[in-house]
Amino acid sequence: SAVISQKPSRDICQRGTSLTIQCQVDSQVTMMFWYRQQPGQSLTLIATANQGSEATYESGFVIDKFPISRPNLTFSTLTVSNMSPEDSSIYLCSVDGSLETQYFGPGTRLLVL
Amino acid sequence: GESVGLHLPTLSVQEGDNSIINCAYSNSASDYFIWYKQESGKGPQFIIDIRSNMDKRQGQRVTVLLNKTVKHLSLQIAATQPGDSAVYFCAEFSRGSYIPTFGRGTSLIVHP
Numbered sequence: 702s703a704v705i706s707q708k709p710s711r712d713i714c715q716r717g718t719s720l721t722i723q724c725q726v727d728s729q730v731t732m733m734f735w736y737r738q739q740p741g742q743s744l745t746l747i748a749t750a751n752q753g754s755e756a757t758y759e760s761g762f763v764i765d766k767f768p769i770s771r772p773n774l775t776f777s778t779l780t781v782s783n784m785s786p787e788d789s790s791i792y793l794c795s796v797d798g799s800l801e802t803q804y805f806g807p808g809t810r811l812l813v814l
Numbered sequence: 815g816e817s818v819g820l821h822l823p824t825l826s827v828q829e830g831d832n833s834i835i836n837c838a839y840s841n842s843a844s845d846y847f848i849w850y851k852q853e854s855g856k857g858p859q860f861i862i863d864i865r866s867n868m869d870k871r872q873g874q875r876v877t878v879l880l881n882k883t884v885k886h887l888s889l890q891i892a893a894t895q896p897g898d899s900a901v902y903f904c905a906e907f908s909r910g911s912y913i914p915t916f917g918r919g920t921s922l923i924v925h926p
Contacts, residue, residue, distance in 0.1 A: 705857075
C-alpha cells in the first residue's frame with residue numbers, strides 16, 4: 702500500500718484567509734482524490750486530481766473555492782479559499798491502489814474562526 | 815437518489831465479544847464494497863473488501879458478508895479488542911466507477 706503524508710496536520714485559521722494543504726505519496730499514482738469529512742460525518746469527495754489535466758470537481762464544489770494542483774505523480778495540493786467557519790472540517794487526500802481500493806492520508810484538521 | 819447507509823451509529827461491546835456492524839445500500843449497480851476503519855485522528859484504513867460475485871470473505875478476525883437480495887453488507891469482528899475501537903465505514907462502488915460512495919459510519923466502542 703502507498704504511504705501518504707499531509708501537511709499541515711492541523712491548523713486554526715481566520716475567516717477570509719486561505720490555506721493550502723499538501724499531499725505527498727511515496728510512489729507514483731495515477732489518480733489522487735480530495736475529500737472533506739465534517740465533524741461526525743462521512744466522507745464527501747471534493748475532486749479528483751490527475752497529473753497533467755484539470756481537476757474534476759463533484760457537485761457542490763467549485764475550482765474558485767477549492768483550487769487543486771497536481772504537478773507530478775506523487776504530489777498534490779488543495780487550497781481552501783476565502784474560508785468561513787463552515788469550512789471547518791477534516792480534509793483528506795487519497796490515492797488509487799490495487800483494483801478500486803483507495804488509500805488515505807492522515808488528514809488535515811482545519812478550524813476556521 | 816441512491817445511497818449507502820448504516821443501521822447503527824454507535825455500537826458498544828465488551829472486550830472479547832464479537833461485533834457486527836451493518837450497512838444497507840440501495841444501488842443495485844454496486845459490484846464492489848470495502849470496509850474502512852478510521853481511528854481517532856487518522857485517515858480511513860482499508861480493512862477488507864468483497865465483490866458482488868461473492869457472499870462472504872474472511873480476513874484476520876474479520877468477516878464481510880454480502881446479501882445482494884436485500885442489499886445488505888455486514889462486518890463481523892471476532893474477539894473484539896480495545897484497539898478495534900474506531901469508526902467503521904462501508905464504501906460502495908458502482909460497476910465501472912472508481913469513485914466510492916461512503917456510508918454514514920458506525921462508532922465501535924470496546925470496553926475493557
